[in-house]
Amino acid sequence: MMPKDLPCLNNLNISECPQFLVEGSSISLPSLTSIAMNDVPLTSLQAVLEMRSMVDDELISANAKSKHPSSITSLSIGMIKKLELLPKWVTHWLMELEALEITSCEELKTLWKKEERVQHSLSLPAFRHLKIKGCPQLVSLFEEDEDEDNKGQHEQQQQQQQEGLPCIVRRLEHLTIDNCEKLEKLPRLLHSFTFLGELYVYKCSSLSSFPETGFPCTLKTLRIGDCEALQSLFGCLTQINDSNLQVLDVQDCPSLTCLISCRGGGLPPTLKELEIIRCKKLEALLVVDEGMEITCPSLESVGISYCDRLKYLPDALPNNNNNNLRNLSRLYLDGCKNLEYIPEGWFHSATSLAHLTIRGCKKLKALPHGLQSINYLTSLQLLEMNISQWNNNFKKIGLRSLSSLRRLSISGTIRVAEDEEEEEGVAGSSFPIDGKLLPTSLISFWIEDFRNLEKLSSKLFQNLASLEYLHIWGCPRLKSLPVQRLPPSLKRLSTWRCPRLTGKCEKGKGKYWPHLAHIPDVQCF
Template identity: 75%
Template sequence: MPEWEYWYTFEDDKEVQPFTHVSELSIKNCPKLLKMLPSDLLCLNNLDITGCPQFLVEVSSLVLPSLTSLTMNDVPLTSLQAVLEMRSMINDEVISANAKSKHLSSITSLSIGMIEELEFLPKWVTHGLMELEALKITRCEELKTLWRNEVRVQHSLPGFRHLLIRGCPRLVSLFEEDEDEEKEGQHQQQQQHEGLPCIVRLEHLRIDNCEKLEKLPRLLHTFTFLRELYVVKCPSLGSFPETGFPCTLKRLEIRDCEALQSLFRWITQINDNNLEVLGVLDCPSLTCLISSRGGGLPPTLKELQIYRCKKLEALLVEEGMEINCPFLEFVWIRACDRLKYLPGALPNNNNNLRNLSQLFLNGCENLEYILEGWFHSAINLTQLDITGCKKLKALPGLPHVLQAINYLTSLEYLGMNISDWNNHFKKIGLHSFLSLTTLRIEGPISVHLSDVAGSSFPIDGMLLPTSLISLSIVNFRNLEKLSSKLFQYLASLEHLHIRGCPSLKSLPVQRLPPSLMELSINGSRKITERCEKGKGKYWSHLAHIPRVHVVDDDDDE
């Protein structure tokens, strides 16, 4: 309400109590609202004041004994202070002594944003919030640090578990620290005597879009409650603390940190950590994950994601270091142009990689080889996708037919380039993978290999598994027709997707299996007209299919 200026709150009529049962109050985008809230909000649990830059709180008129969630965005700093200091200004005649003792201390969630002149969190921000569990700070453009030392050590927030900081462009650090390294040991000892600062009880920490953040706390390894850490869009962060991360950390995700060159020395202490999920995305300066010699990925690791790290050359800095991750289930590595190899995986360890379920290697143009061990123990591998790796010459152990079939007995999804068919699977025969239900075959990566695919699919000698339910044929630039033999044994096929085949002009529509539930063709203009609903040459053979989607454009799936 852009013209609303004043809330008449019946303050002159003591017999009127209009909002005694209201539990949630939200006031948003009322730029001219000046002051006053209803005085008797005894049941109010959630208060949200956003986009009211002139709003001034009169403390003497406000009683909020049941408040558990407070959000204040784009309001004056004085109003934020007034609401958070209400506890000491309550009239004893208005609220009982018992309720007064709980007033504001019952707040479990505090969210503040777009507060001008807020350079750090004064003592009054969290003073007395003994039940505070979550703190969210967004778009405070003048915020440089959360706590100054003298404030930080005075606070005790036993329930504090979640901290989110987003869009604070001047934030340099979470709190002030003594930069004199000679005093670090003394500082740690002093910390133990004085009790833990309020922030070290965190379980979940996320820092997002803070372009001047240069460092994380040097004593981050002492935050022994921390389970999840997310650092996103912090281009000035060049490294992590030399002292490392707490051993309790289970999930670490780093995204869009342009200056970051390496992640860990801490991870070399493999017996002292419990990391399960590691994700590194869009870090263009990263050259390796492990920056010191003698260690490897933690044996507790379950998920590994690495996307679009253009300078990443190796996962482990020392060639010859091996992976020993018996709990590893998912590995996704995509668009890492300089990555040359995957480290060895201790093939003599029968338990190593035994739980590996998904392995995706996509768009790693310089990946030349995958060292021994990745398939020896991966008896539970259900999804394998290796595409866009044009220098990959062979997969370990796969040339021997019987070995390959023994390794991949659980395979349900396979994605590959046509060149992989020639290099890896031709001698085996895809029809040997009896559990395969989804197959995605992409055309050649290089233009000069385009003749490998030819004008017809499947190519000579390729037999597809009879167990297939879904088949995708992608980016065959010279493909003109699908062979009538393609569907001869695919009696269970339900989904057929064809994309990026501009020369395609013929379909064996009379041979399509009756089980087909979906036909999708993108980017094959010569065939679009023939499949037009009710008019096309092929339509009478396609009408029974529940979902038919045929378009000229070649949008990504």
């Protein structure tokens, strides 16, 4: 039983009480603003929503709505049995509801039937956030007429359709749909959700495409993950031209072949962040048989990881004397084992590029024009790359000219996928470069996974007077360090999986310790 009078209670959470019953007329909760009910009877949920403040009968008869908790702004329900539709009393009584979360309701099929849409259209004027998670029978947010998306419909029809949208979605700002395996489509009128700024869709294995009418122009963040049937995101040029999208994150969509399927379409010009991870069939960012040019002056970050079929990036050519990628500060390419080349414009245009990572791209034999383009990167602060396949041309990279470079990480083997073995590189027994080829600005230096490396050149550190952090990992044959040449500026020295060095670096006992004692942090594993 619940206490009958809880005048100061703001948040009510009732979980895993399948026998829980409530007599709504006997309880007063005048301050209640948030309700979370998980695995309780549907009738008890209704009773809690009917709880009223203690008011006299005359006021109730004068204003029937006063008996309902209109102050409730957040409702979370989960594991509610026999819940196939969103009950009418949810929207009827919670006029100030701002956020609704529905989780693990296994019988939920849709929020409303078609005939209920007009009745609900004036409800929930403050509603902004909707999250539906773990509802395996959900097929749609609400039922729609089959002819709602006819291309020849008149403006009057479109206006009527928008007026027919349930208010629970009309003013939505954030929509999340997660782990709803039967969901095949989003609403045809998704473009009419003119307040929607964030859309997250995860683990919807039956979703094959987005509505042809596109996304609302207000959408700024789109995150998609684990949608096995999804083949493309944008289907027509108007979607892209009208888009104000800033963040696009796509992960684990194995059927996705390209982001833009329309001819002549490019990425939204407003895009700032692009992240693509584990899309095994992705062949190109843009439709393959068109000019693969990217025009994203706002783009700041690009990350593409473990996309096995990706062969090239789109061209990034200057447009009207402006660099298309002038604001790009991060480019991360990892595990794209069929990537063959990167157009020169990605480096020539990216004068703001600060972080560059190229790893696990075993078919990428060289950067553009014999690696000379790296000299354009005057703002580069962090550089991570595999060099085993580039040893013969390493001197041409021109690292010394990168006066802003602070962190350098060089790996001698290639990890082509997260779940695959690393490929042996062709690196020899000695490190392929010396300090004359490195910028004097280096603060952190990582040497990783040189399986055959036995020694480091005594000249490696001669030019690194500012070096503070030195990490040597995964070099099982490395048996010596030029400890007498290590720069006095070092603050940390760490070795890991270098068994021939461990004993020599042991504190107070190792052969090298007299030369390492001045370093504040020495870690050898």
